[in-house]
Amino acid sequence: MMLTCIAVDDEPLALRLIANFIEQTPFLQLVGSYSSAAAALRGLQQQTTAVDVLFLDIQMPDLNGLELARVLDKGPGTDKPRVVFTTAFNQYALEGYKVDALDYLLKPFDYAEFRRVADKALAYANATRPTAAEPALLPQEDxxxxxxxxxxxxxxxxxxxxxxxxxxxxxxxxxxxxxxxxxxxxxxxxxxxxxxxxxxxxxxxxxxxxxxxxxxxxxxxxxxxxxxxxxxxxxxxxxxxxxxxx
Missing domain, CATH: 2.40.50.1020 (LytTr DNA-binding domain)
Structure with a gap:
């Protein structure tokens, strides 16, 4: 299974690092890279296919990462990206839980930490996404x-x-x-x-x-x-x- 991803960070070096980590991971595909939450929101609205994972910085000017996550959470449809916050601050855990964040990456992080979260995203997708061979979460399941x-x-x-x-x-x-x-x-x-x-x-x-x-x-x-x-x-x-x- 391939997971489509978007990276959002206002720091160019951090954004490039996340993009490189996504490209190193065989089951992740980078479909967008943005330096602001507002640009990411526009990009998500223009996407013709669903985005599976959003790697999202929290502290950004104008619209911050938590605000973007809340906007997406209240939006229409069920094919919403799972959010992984990338932040240098750990005090946002409760707010992240409220917007159903998949996980956190606390800056600075290495590829091993990134891969742990990527594997978690893949496990979540395998558990919840219907497939031709084994439909997930259908009423006939026990x-x-x-x-x-x-x-x-x-x-x-x-x-x-x-x-x-x-x-x-x-x-x-x-x-x-x-x-x-x-x-x-x-x-x-x-x-x-x-x-x-x-x-x-x-x-x-x-x-x-x-x-x-x-x-x-x-x-x-x-x-x-x-x-x-x-x-x-x-x-x-x-x-x-x-x-x-x-």
Missing amino acids: YLYLKVEYQLVRVDFRDILYIEGLKDYVKVYRQSEARPLLSLSSLKSLEERLPARQFMRIHRSFIIALNQVKSVSRSTVQIGSATIPVSDRHREAFDQFLSRWK
Whole structure:
């Protein structure tokens, strides 16, 4: 698999270094090199094919790297480049997490560090991009991948107990682990990726695995040691589920 890349940095030497590293990597293809975020945005808008990875400096005049990442994150379409920030400052980790950055390269970095991130980008693409031989993340699969602390974690459907939504994050509670997984995702987007025959939204903040339900009442569900409320909005669908228990 070949990944298309764009490099953005207002320092000519840093931009040339990233471009050289991309050209040294067999599965990366450089399709654009820009000295400002504004020029990169125009270039991305003019691209006729999707860009897979954006190597992006943060501190730049006018539009900075974080602002560009936010613009892209809010833009239309699903074929958005994964961002790798290249920066001399490490205080942007939280902001980078909010825009779903794939990783960081802290300046100065060498090719070994660059290759580690490139390999990570390739692994992500292989896990999420559909191919003719093995479609990824289709409904008939029995697992999904979640972004957890700059890595992809495979979660089997049969391992899920329930999922709790917390604003921009979700907590996934599993049988196999005592601690839940925390992932930057909305409950709605996760609901769309889960098979309806196995999972049900019973509250604005909760999705449950139906085969994990131990007991039910009119207004709650018991899963393991957790008691989960059923909201009025989801009561009709829940009542239909209850009717199958009778």
